Amino acid sequence: MSDLPSRPASPTTASAGRQVPDKVSLEGLEVRWDAAWTAQDLYAFDRTRTREQVYSIDTPPPTVSGSLHVGHVFSYTHTDVVARYRRMTGAEVFYPMGWDDNGLPTERRVQNYYGVRCDPSLPYDPDFTPPHEGTDGKVIRAADQVPISRRNFVELCERLTVEDERQFEALWRHLGLSVDWSRTYQTISAEARAVAQQAFLRNLARDEAYQAEAPGLWDVTFQTAVAQAELEARDYPGAFHRVAFHGADGPVFIETTRPELLPACVALIAHPDDERYQHLFGTTVTTPLFDVEIPVLAHPAAEPDKGAGIAMCCTFGDLTDVQWWRELQLPTRSVMQRDGRLLRETPDWITTEGGRARYDELAGKTTFSAREAVVAGLRETGDLDGEPTATQRKANFYEKGDKPLEIVTSRQWYLRNGGRDEDLRAALLARGAELDFHPEFMAVRYENWVGGLNGDWLISRQRFFGVPFPVWYALDADGEPDHARPLVPTEDQLPVDPSSDVPAGYTADQRGVPGGFVGDPDIMDTWATSSLTPQIAGGWRTDPDLFARVFPMDLRPQGQDIIRTWLFSTVVRAHLEHGSLPWSDAAISGWILDPDRKKMSKSKGNVVTPMGLLEEHGSDAVRYWAASARLGTDAAFEVGQMKIGRRLAIKVLNASKFALSFGSPDEPRPLDPALVTVPLDRAMLAGLAVVVERATEAYEAYDHTRALELTETFFWTFCDDYLELVKDRAYGAGAETHDVSAETTSARAALTLALDSLLRLLAPVLPFATEEVWSWWREGSVHRASWPTSEPLRAAAGDVPFAVVGAAGGALAALRKVKSEAKVSMRTEILEVTLEVPAAQAAGVQLALDDVRAAGRATGALTLVDVDGDVVTARDAVLGDPVTRG
């Protein structure tokens, strides 16, 4: 950030017009201050600021049909801490909130809630009333769901998610997120759809988006193509079957876990250098059961030590099959259908009577049943060698699916992402290197992923609810669509739904008729929309003035699990459309682990509801727990840490109340560094100056944990030692009059100066407690106050070192220890004592001796002795009676 508006000069006194309450409490602060902040529009974004003055955040839009759990509270707190810090440094923070209501979770919830399903072929019904409303936990069967148009479906989605969004907002407000609530967006809104379609049309115009018909991964449950980024490798039980193919010189054994694909077998393949199969290359064998003649071929992708070293290549069992099929130009003999069942009609490449009879038994069967039938057949014919041996294998699954993916051939839309183009891949790797990851090591996940891409980004899905592709196809005289020349709308027509809107030059009655047109039936992958959150939130399409003030953004906060999806896809879109990164920094939060050190599951996380957590411990306490965990580091779900946070917040209230209690309430509280004249007071401020500097450095480096730790450590020393040491002096002899000594004034000024900086330092993490205290004695909000600087503190401290506080605190501790070991009250008077002071502390103890005596109740003879060592110790103490302050 640069060229920030200059900060207002520090006032030398603070308003004394407000009241410090007699009794302080954390209860109710969240509700009270959220209301006050809303009333003041405290976090409203000022769009007159320039890009240089703005700090913009690409907030992750939570999925509204899911539920928020403690992991969300954790990571969103990290972002808010950054936002609050930046705001205090003078940046105008652009901090919107989005709701992700575009995708399968919402689709399913709408289906169940209203008893409907989306059928894009239906026309819009403006008077539609859903047959059912509300969910009683039951799933409504597809057959009982009323089919409705896509537009009706989207309307129901918007209606349903309003309630979710209200609840989410209530939680975020209670947590204290300093979001500008007038800037929310939804990923299924007309604006978001228009952005997604416009970006796609531009990709299409630049040939970055293209259509292709090719074999690809397919989920048979959802009946949609699936992208590489949505894959999950899972262990899957299987069995090796040793199967005999029939060659001229006898059987050739292969091993397969997928015998049901035998009818789709097109070749046997071994490594070109494999001695065992040299004699077979160039010959043919016939498949067992189906008697299809296939070649034995050599290809380097065959691995001699896998299975029998020779593999059957089917169309298609896995991605290696696709590679062989492509590179060896093998025929396509697919038997797997999109619904996961084998072809119902016997394929024509099976020609023998026996083979066709065998296939009839498999027709229409699922993978599982077909496998059983093929194995039974192989047993019968004696082509199964030995028994199948069980194995655990890794299979690719759609992350939301529960059946292994099949490979089927289909026409799909792709977006170039470097998966098939080395130059683009290199450019995107360079973008990754340009991006500042916090923590840095997260960058390797990006590199791993981009380096390992094996194809372009598949962005079309054969679903119904989502952003439709804004294209139509002309139909020829036979009614065949012309996929090569899609008809597109102009950008000002967006969003369009090609299933109900009509392309230019056509009329509605030409839909689906020869010579007419047809809409593209597919929708976009949800990542194709959410990869555009900076553009959606920043007003790329409709508000270029705003967009210029916020883009490229500063920060993308997100989880490590979606680096390959959300982060990468957003980089791809910005690179293609804007020729830049979408943001300069990415803050990656870790996982929340349950006490078993496992990733906290959603079910477990939901046992403790976030709102319950906030209400039980207080938002500041929960924020403290979250802020105690570094970016990128997994954190334990630890109630103990929240209790520590709560204790800190309470201490802030109480210590502040105390520090503000000195002097007459009518008088302005002194904030003038020049009033601080006593060495101990100066020393304390010297230490605080260092804390301010180091905490600022830590925040600049996205290390909120370090900043908090530094501040917190100082704060406790401030309370336990400094406050105790200056107590008596701060009360002053003339507490009842205005005639106070310079020493008393020094203590009071040091206390208010310290409190002033400490509240600001803690404000990002503890927004409620600090705001509460701020309101007792300052104008405005601490969250719009400027971030503290060390200059006034250094000015007050002069050349007195912080070590004086340590020395005085050490001397006080020695006196306390005497009493603790004698098991008497801390209020007990010390009539006589000798303090052994190491040379390094001698000057400090001497400088603060009056305060040490007062705090330690060492009213009698006190002898100082020089010793070696590094701690002050007390001996030969004579104790009197407990005293009360007189």
Added chain:
RNA sequence: GGGCGAUUGGCUCAGUGGUAGAGCGCCUCGUUCACACCGAGGAGGUCGCUGGUUCGAACCCAGUAUCGCCCACCA
């Protein structure tokens, strides 16, 4: 198979070359005159293991073990 992170007192974690730290928990006390959602004092660790560099290693290097994760792995 390649890679990233972690390994420090019972627990949760700081600490990147100079005599082991914090909080919680524990033990012993004290206290309601800011704070019982409190205060003071104390006990407790050969920093996963092995070797190396160095005057000196929790920290640097090499190796190794365990845990978590990312990528690859479907014959």
